[in-house]
Amino acid sequence: DAGVIQSPRHEVTEMGQEVTLRCKPISGHDYLFWYRQTMMRGLELLIYFNNNVPIDDSGMPEDRFSAKMPNASFSTLKIQPSEPRDSAVYFCASRRGPAGVFGEQFFGPGTRLTVL
Amino acid sequence: AQSVTQLDSQVPVFEEAPVELRCNYSSSVSVYLFWYVQYPNQGLQLLLKYLSGSTLVKGINGFEAEFNKSQTSFHLRKPSVHISDTAEYFCAVRAAKSTGFQKLVFGTGTRLLVSP
Numbered sequence: 001d002a003g004v005i006q007s008p009r010h011e012v013t014e015m016g017q018e019v020t021l022r023c024k025p026i027s028g029h030d031y032l033f034w035y036r037q038t039m040m041r042g043l044e045l046l047i048y049f050n051n052n053v054p055i056d057d058s059g060m061p062e063d064r065f066s067a068k069m070p071n072a073s074f075s076t077l078k079i080q081p082s083e084p085r086d087s088a089v090y091f092c093a094s095r096r097g098p099a100g101v102f103g104e105q106f107f108g109p110g111t112r113l114t115v116l
Numbered sequence: 117a118q119s120v121t122q123l124d125s126q127v128p129v130f131e132e133a134p135v136e137l138r139c140n141y142s143s144s145v146s147v148y149l150f151w152y153v154q155y156p157n158q159g160l161q162l163l164l165k166y167l168s169g170s171t172l173v174k175g176i177n178g179f180e181a182e183f184n185k186s187q188t189s190f191h192l193r194k195p196s197v198h199i200s201d202t203a204e205y206f207c208a209v210r211a212a213k214s215t216g217f218q219k220l221v222f223g224t225g226t227r228l229l230v231s232p
Contacts, residue, residue, distance in 0.1 A: 004159070093159075107161070109159050110157075
């Protein structure tokens with residue numbers, strides 16, 4: 001299995017630009033998560049999907065952030081417009097399992113975003 | 117809600133020495149507990165988990181952790197570390213409810229630095 005795939009691995013952009021991060025979950029996994037990791041705040045859950053439907057986006061910091069999952073094998077996290085404080089490592093993770101049962105979350109390698 | 121405290125942001129240790137990484141949690145309900153490891157420029161990988169049963173849990177790479185309910189702790193230990201164990205270690209907790217999705221809550225991480 002290829003694992004969770006994220007692209008790009010590194011992104012450097014200028015303030016005000018639109019940024020799109022991409023994720024391909026492990027085949028057969030019905031949950032998908034987007035996390036943000038910073039030195040100040042650690043690892044934060046931004047949003048998660050179940051069967052392609054957004055369930056909880058309470059962690060999304062602002063309206064500048066949006067996430068979609070058009071099908072079971074693809075998700076995007078978009079920041080528009082980007083700001084320097086958005087600089088972080090963004091992780092995508094997926095898992096399989098019915099609600100309430102522990103299913104291991106598998107993490108992708110992350111996208112390191114730098115906003116100048 | 118659950119919370120996790122990792123008391124040490126960084127733990128330096130010499131190769132072949134024992135190590136303990138501390139984790140305390142807070143929760144009003146029963147919990148599941150986890151340790152994840154993050155190697156440089158990689159995503160998080162599950163080291164071990166406590167769901168129920170024996171309070172001493174063994175994981176990959178020779179790590180083990182002990183669940184102590186009275187002290188609300190889940191410390192990670194290894195009797196003899198290797199240079200390759202240099203990484204960031206995250207403790208995580210989630211409510212052990214049988215219904216509904218339960219979010220993983222991560223600690224801020226402990227950086228283990230193993231030197232020759």
